[in-house]
Amino acid sequence: MAIQRAIAAEGKVDAGPNWLLxxxxxxxxxxxxxxxxxxLFPNNLALLTRITAIALLVLSLDLVTGYxxxxxxxxxxxxxxxxxxxxxxxxxFDITDPFAxxxxxxxxxxAAGLLAGAIMLRGRGLAQLVLxxxxxxxxxxxxxxxxxxxxxxxxxxxxxxxxxxxIFGFDLWGxxxxxxxxxxxxxxxxxxxxxxxxxxxxxxxGIREDPVRVSAMGASVNGTLLRMYAISGAVAGLxxxxxxxxxxxxxxxxxxxxxxxxxxxxxxVGGTGSxxxxxxxxxxxxxFEDFVxxxxxxxxxxxxxxxxxxxxxxxxxxxxxxATQLLHRVWNKx
Amino acid sequence: MNAVFQVNNLNKSFGGLTVAxxxxxxxxxxxxxxxxxxxxxxxxTFINLVxxxxxxxxxxxALRGADITRLGPxxxxxxxxxxxxxxxxxxxxxxxxxxxxxxxxxxxxRSGRVFGNFGAMPDVMAEVSEGLxxxxxxxxxNHKVSEIxxxxxxxxxxxxxxxxxxxxxxxxxxxxxxxxxDTSRIEEAxxxxxxxLAVLMIDHDMDLVFRFARRVVVLxxxxxxxxxxxxxxxxxxxVREAYLGNYANARSSV
Numbered sequence: 282m283a284i285q286r287a288i289a290a291e292g293k294v295d296a297g298p299n300w301l302l303x304x305x306x307x308x309x310x311x312x313x314x315x316x317x318x319x320x321l322f323p324n325n326l327a328l329l330t331r332i333t334a335i336a337l338l339v340l341s342l343d344l345v346t347g348y349x350x351x352x353x354x355x356x357x358x359x360x361x362x363x364x365x366x367x368x369x370x371x372x373x374f375d376i377t378d379p380f381a382x383x384x385x386x387x388x389x390x391x392a393a394g395l396l397a398g399a400i401m402l403r404g405r406g407l408a409q410l411v412l413x414x415x416x417x418x419x420x421x422x423x424x425x426x427x428x429x430x431x432x433x434x435x436x437x438x439x440x441x442x443x444x445x446x447x448i449f450g451f452d453l454w455g456x457x458x459x460x461x462x463x464x465x466x467x468x469x470x471x472x473x474x475x476x477x478x479x480x481x482x483x484x485x486x487g488i489r490e491d492p493v494r495v496s497a498m499g500a501s502v503n504g505t506l507l508r509m510y511a512i513s514g515a516v517a518g519l520x521x522x523x524x525x526x527x528x529x530x531x532x533x534x535x536x537x538x539x540x541x542x543x544x545x546x547x548x549x550v551g552g553t554g555s556x557x558x559x560x561x562x563x564x565x566x567x568x569f570e571d572f573v574x575x576x577x578x579x580x581x582x583x584x585x586x587x588x589x590x591x592x593x594x595x596x597x598x599x600x601x602x603x604a605t606q607l608l609h610r611v612w613n614k615x
Numbered sequence: 616m617n618a619v620f621q622v623n624n625l626n627k628s629f630g631g632l633t634v635a636x637x638x639x640x641x642x643x644x645x646x647x648x649x650x651x652x653x654x655x656x657x658x659x660t661f662i663n664l665v666x667x668x669x670x671x672x673x674x675x676x677a678l679r680g681a682d683i684t685r686l687g688p689x690x691x692x693x694x695x696x697x698x699x700x701x702x703x704x705x706x707x708x709x710x711x712x713x714x715x716x717x718x719x720x721x722x723x724x725r726s727g728r729v730f731g732n733f734g735a736m737p738d739v740m741a742e743v744s745e746g747l748x749x750x751x752x753x754x755x756x757n758h759k760v761s762e763i764x765x766x767x768x769x770x771x772x773x774x775x776x777x778x779x780x781x782x783x784x785x786x787x788x789x790x791x792x793x794x795x796x797d798t799s800r801i802e803e804a805x806x807x808x809x810x811x812l813a814v815l816m817i818d819h820d821m822d823l824v825f826r827f828a829r830r831v832v833v834l835x836x837x838x839x840x841x842x843x844x845x846x847x848x849x850x851x852x853x854v855r856e857a858y859l860g861n862y863a864n865a866r867s868s869v
Contacts, residue, residue: 300732484717486706494704
């Protein structure tokens with residue numbers, strides 16, 4: 282027992298309270314930023330809700346890319362599947378309760394994750410990256426062709442979710458959608474923080490570093506990755522469903538290559554493998570995009586490009602990753 | 616006492632090149648066997664055939680009397696056939712405590728849990744500190760592997776293998792790359808391996824082999840040419856020929 286306490290006292294990895302504190306601080310930060318956003322931009326809640334939905338996509342991408350080491354340019358396939366699943370459930374099956382729609386979105390995303398994962402895990406490295414691009418194009422084309430179900434290139438319209446708890450309607454101001462989205466994000470964030478510290482999360486991190494070592498420990502590499510893909514799909518699907526609920530329409534862009542690539546960019550901007558970085562990256566990128574395109578509608582893409590180059594050159598571990606590194610250095614010097 | 620590990624007549628060839636030619640080997644609980652042989656003798660091939668990374672053309676491998684020839688590498692590990700690597704394969708981002716914990720969790724069927732943390736599992740924590748202490752690396756339990764010395768990484772490699780509670784342990788050059796000053800720590804670790812464990816060690820370092828092994832097996836050109844005590848191996852004419860012949864060939868090819 283004494284040894285156990287000595288190890289726990291000296292180290293940072295297994296000292297539970299320390300981590301819990303960090304998670305709670307993270308949760309508090311999410312809620313604080315959400316609250317500030319609500320107060321500062323009451324007329325722009327639609328954008329904030331979209332940021333929340335995309336944050337779920339980027340969190341989900343962090344699970345497979347940051348924690349498992351799988352580079353993918355097709356992750357929006359899972360996001361879009363969740364969006365279409367929720368939208369189709371509402372339009373064609375009359376499932377209009379927002380919680381039920383979110384659940385359908387999560388299940389749809391998880392199913393898409395299983396399918397995409399089963400294909401992706403056949404390849405390694407560049408081949409895997411190419412497979413991910415092929416997958417998102419196939420999903421996109423399927424949604425485009427199945428226009429009876431999806432509305433094709435016109436988008437799936439006519440989604441009208443019920444009020445939350447039968448009280449808070451999804452109005453023009455988007456207050457309900459925003460609070461609903463932030464609630465989902467907060468719960469998902471806490472659950473994922475628990476997930477990445479669990480034995481399963483540790484196994485995934487091991488696979489990222491050396492799959493051969495993990496299989497030499499008797500664990501199934503592909504089985505573990507496929508499971509993580511399903512979980513990641515559920516999170517992305519929740520994001521998609523949130524987007525469908527808040528905008529009341531699902532478009533083909535929700536499962537596009539562009540959305541996939543942007544999600545990866547956001548993750549790199551924020552920093553991989555911490556979940557905090559995913560949130561920081563999404564917020565920074567989308568806020569900056571909105572801000573720059575408003576002040577200079579002609580050259581905003583140039584400015585975005587410059588931001589990316591600056592981040593990659595000066596903060597190679599992403600904004601969050603580099604910031605924590607600097608803090609650690611300062612801390613260790615004291 | 617029945618054989619805990621039995622290799623029967625393993626054959627493998629690539630086209631015209633035979634890399635394993637009728638290899639048979641049997642080990643009992645507590646055995647300390649060293650597998651030696653000149654470069655290119657087929658030692659790595661033998662490990663790959665036995666661990667299931669390469670299918671044999673014919674022959675069989677049995678663990679505790681059960682045929683495992685058809686099982687994949689991970690299934691063999693779960694049955695108790697564990698190996699270490701010639702070049703350490705560790706997770707540079709994780710700590711020794713996390714490594715051993717992961718092995719314990721995997722062995723006890725808890726590595727798939729999506730909640731909880733090993734720090735809050737007293738039995739895992741106890742095994743972690745015990746396992747690290749047995750190899751004298753408990754003081755660095757919470758340092759990142761990328762920050763610890765190579766000799767300590769090699770010890771962790773052994774701790775990791777032992778945490779899987781194997782019946783048969785294959786050690787692939789456990790002291791490779793370790794500075795001379797640290798090899799005594801590795802030797803101590805090898806001397807302290809559990810008594811009931813059957814250990815097969817591959818190594819070039821003859822000092823280490825003679826101190827560790829109670830039985831030496833010599834492999835040359837995919838065939839076992841000697842299987843006996845360390846005292847006899849140096850006297851064996853065929854062994855000398857295999858090594859000297861190899862040296863002679865190497866010289867003439869320069």
